[in-house]
Amino acid sequence: MSGWDEGAVFYSDQAQFPDDGTGTTGRRHSVQMKLKEFIRNFEKEKNVFPYRESLIQNPSFLLVHLEDLLSFDAHLPSLLRSSPADYLPLFEVAAAEVLASLKMKVDMEEPKVGEVQILLASKEDSLSMRTLGAQFISKLVKISGITIAASRVKAKATTVHLSCKNCKSTRDEPCRPGLGGAIIPRSCAHVPQAGEEACPIDPWIVVPDKSKYVDQQTLKLQENPEDVPTGELPRNMLLSIDRHLVQTIVPGTRLTILGIYSIFQAANSTASTRRHERGQFSRSFCFHTRRDRRIQKFASQPDAYKTICSKVAPSIFGHVDVKKAVACLLFGGSRKSLPDGVKLRGDINVLLLGDPSTAKSQFLKFVEKTAPIAVYTSGKGSSAAGLTASVIQDSGTREFYLEGGAMVLADGGVVCIDEFDKMRSEDRVAIHEAMEQQTISIAKAGITTVLNSRTSVLAAANPPSGRYDDLKTAQDNIDLQTTILSRFDLIFIVKDIRMYSQDKLIASHIIKLHASADAVSGDSKIVCKEENWLKRYIQYCRAVCHPRLSESASAKLQDQYVQIRKDMRQQANESGEAAVIPITVRQLEAIVRLSEALAKMKLSHIATEIEVNEAVRLFTVSTMDAARSGINHQLNLTAEMANEIKQAETQIKRRIGIGNQISERRLIDDLTRMGMNDSIIRRALIIMHQRDEVEYKRERRVIFRKH
Known part of the structure; x- marks a missing residue:
């Protein structure tokens, strides 16, 4: 698109069109008279003249709805649609003359005829x-x-x-x-006189x-x-x-x-x-009265929260708390402006970290389709400029201009970032400001500006080793900086737990999905009614509902936060190391946003203690559990003990062939004679059993090495 921003002389619709000799001047004059009559005499209700009043209030422009023009004269809209370059200037001249006559009646003096810009609006569907x-x-x-x-x-x-x-x-x-x-x-049309030089x-x-x-x-x-x-x-x-x-x-x-x-x-x-294109812009959503009543009736039901969560990613089995967190992210909290000009974000950020094949990317794809505004991107294929904004030099004019990235384009919606751990650290740092302050500051090539990025972030990441390793500490498994972790309101550790009963249920669920799914051929699309309903409901709730905490809920949340900080301090003192995910004021604000989002799902303008309790529970099973995760917190191990357990694991695997059995007592005696601690061996066996590498039979008397 070279030269797209070049300076030149352009056309404007105020240009007067001379008579071209085709006899259209008379028709244009009659059209102009009809347009003047429309502005003066169109009645929305009895004795209510909207366009006349609008002209007096805003003399610089006039917004005209084509449906009103159609009800006044059936031919005028078709003329504007077929030849807008010819008839829009007439419309503007007509509006200027009507404005001049209205001012003359009010001020009782000859006014100056100014320019009036006509902006058109229509309820017709947009074209692609x-x-x-x-x-x-x-x-x-x-x-x-x-x-x-x-x-x-x-x-x-x-x-x-x-x-x-x-x-x-x-x-x-x-x-x-x-x-x-x-x-x-x-x-030049000048005729030279005698002695003059021709032009x-x-x-x-x-x-x-x-x-x-x-x-x-x-x-x-x-x-x-x-x-x-x-x-x-x-x-x-x-x-x-x-x-x-x-x-x-x-x-x-x-x-x-x-x-x-x-x-x-x-x-x-x-x-x-x-x-x-020249035109009128609109960002508002339209809601019908009948749909409003249906939405409000649904929101008043006692099980509205449960129903909404059941509609979040129904193709994914389990992950109940993750679905509730995604529902809170879609609805969001309330954005606030403080008296000193500081703005507090209401958008909720969620990080899903864990094993492959645990439906993390499926959650991201569902949010992309369901959120009213959403942008999906991959961390490996995204740069800092692609996520925030880039400064590009136009090849024609050599001028610089801004192009917004994913977080700017998703303003007012959700950014889904897959493979978050694969991003370069410098690219990840670029979104710090966008995630908390919800702005993107640019100072490049003489351009200094601030762009809005009022967006939620849903990110999915894997641990450094590919799978979540229970023998590692939380710091080793969550290989992200504290600065970025503190900006996520909820952090979920998603593990692929090997459990016979659960595996059977998941397998049955997947097979049913494949059996009942409709076959899609070519580029045909099948629209899910449930998704469309949820998208409309989210739009409505975000537009009309902005909850605040009640006094009792605020007091309860204050006590809960103080207790959480106390527990984390005590845990840090016992383990001798700081938590990988610090609990700070940002986490308190996260619980406030979660409480507001839970109230917004029910179209309630007040978040009560019930919402606060559920928000604290979600925070506990996600971020708090992630902070306590890892072998050290589960079994109260030091780094030396973890190293000894790894050595014991290696010796156990050497002594047990695949499919062989050995007595637990005999195995412990053999390893004890090598100088290993009895408790270390037992903890190694427990961990191997949790990873499904060994199986106990006959009441823990025999160990069976699985295939």
Whole structure:
């Protein structure tokens, strides 16, 4: 996209269209009169004239709904859709004249006729960027996407003032439609008198001081991540906005645009095309009254929390607490602004760390499909710039501009980062600010700015050795820095526990899933109604509900936090080493956010002691258990004892062949004669039994080495 942000003279819709001799001037005049009548006389209710009142309140722009225009005159919307470049200027002239007449009635004096920008809105469905073809050129289209870059504000000429360098005659030339420059005539119409020199070819020079301009900005719009087919690159197009819309959009904003679709030829390339839209932007969600009543009825049920958690990743067996944590992440807490300007995040961050094949990536994929806004990425394939923001130099103009990364594009949603442990440490450090302050500060190439990244982070990681090793300490198994761990509200250790009864249930569940799944051929998609319902419910709850803790819940949470800190201090004193996951004020704020998310699921504006108790329980079974994990905390071992257990394990494996049996007493006696401690040998056997490497038979009298 070279030269996309280059300065040039562009078209604006205020340009007056001269009579082209085809007899359309009369029709344009009649259309303009109808548009003036619409602005003056359209009634929403009896004696309520919305567009007339809107013009008086905001003289600079007027937002017009095409459905209102259709109810007033059936032909006007079709004219705007088919020839917007012709009739939008008429609409703006009509609005300016109506505004002038309204001001004259109020102020009783001749007002100055200013400019009014017309912004159009429609309830029709958005088109996909991939469906925009030749049939839509110069038509009014509606699309949606996400802004990934924004140019600097430039002056765009609406009328160019020309002066002949020979005869000094002047003329005003309106800019042509499209993103190209104005059409400047090759010759001067001046007729030379006797003794005068004829004007040469291309005599005109532009007089910038006498030309007319408006503010203009160029945006780069990309398809929403969830709309991009698997295996294909996202499409993008350029948006040209001016006047009132300038500097209202930052990278990462999701837009719905209604504007003119056009192309123009790039100056430095004969093959590339550029697209341009002007329009109105919207980020709000629409809810119907009937759907509101159904949602509120569901939220009032006593088992609403249990039902929501059952709808989280139903294809995954077990992991009940992880599902509850994911549900809290999807709903989120309440974002707060303090009197001193500090903002406290309401988004919840969750880390899943553990063995392979424990459905961690499946949870991430489910959240990507269910969250209203979500971006999925892999830690190995992501850089610091790809996650935050990058500064790119345009090859045409040599200027620098910003392009938002995954955490900017997911503003207001969730970022799912798989293989979190495979990221480079310097890339992981780049998201520290984004996870806690929820902003991304950029100071590169003369660009100093702050971007919003109000997003939750759901990350999945493996231990350094690939599997969670019970013989290692928590510090060795969780090979992440304390700075990043403290930013996660919940940290789950997900283990692949070998248990006959549980393995049988999981196998039965997987086989049923494969047997009952519908076969999908080609690119056809099957939409899950349960997922769509949950997505709508999450949207509604996040939009209308912002809970706060009750006084009794606050007092209880305060006592719980003090007790947790006391227990962790006592544990650190006994073990002689600091916890791998420190319990700080951030963890207190995490429990507050969890309590608010649990209340939000029930559409309750108050988080009570019940929510606090459940939040503390979730925190205990996740982060607290992760902090206490490892062989040292389970069996109260020191580093020397852990090393001795490893040596005992090696000797046991040498003496037992696969499928052989040996008496436990005999084995202990043999190893004791080698100088090993009896308790060390027994603990080694317990650990091997937990890992399913040995099996006790006949009431622990014989050890059987499994295949």
